Amino acid sequence: MSYNSWKGGKKKNKYNAKKVLFDGVLFDSKRELRMYQMFKTHNIPFEMQYKVILSPGFKDATNTTVRQIYMKVDFVVPYNDIKLYIDTKGVVTPDANNKFKLLKYKIYQEGNKDLVFLPNTNKKVDDLVIKISNNLI
Secondary structure (H helix, E strand, C coil), X not given: CCXXXXXXXXXXXXXXXXXXXXXXXXXXXXXXXXXHHXXXXXXXXXXXXXXXXXXXXXXXXXXXXXXXXXXXXXXXXXXXXXXXXECCCCCCCHHHHHHHHHHHHHHHHCCCCCEEECCCCHHHHHHHHHHHHCCCC
């Protein structure tokens, strides 16, 4: 008997995030769905699950392949001449924190003025969308 079938058949998220199906899209959390709905309500263009390569793959001195490091950001919003990288988080894990540091470093290295946001409450989601829709960032 597997652990999942013993526990009732569903694997529980360790941070209590509940996946939600809406508009044919499976969201990782209610907060992510809220951000999506707010963007739609305010007619803000966005991309979802945007893949960012933080470090390209390569072969090291011993010809061993080192795989690329990447992350998927919940939303990317084109904003004036920059991009807004937005990831809705309830809990920022050490791994996620390191990836966001690498993302900020990549932006800095490329000389971009792109911004990174990690709204972790519904109020912060709402406030951020209002600021974007009113050009206040």
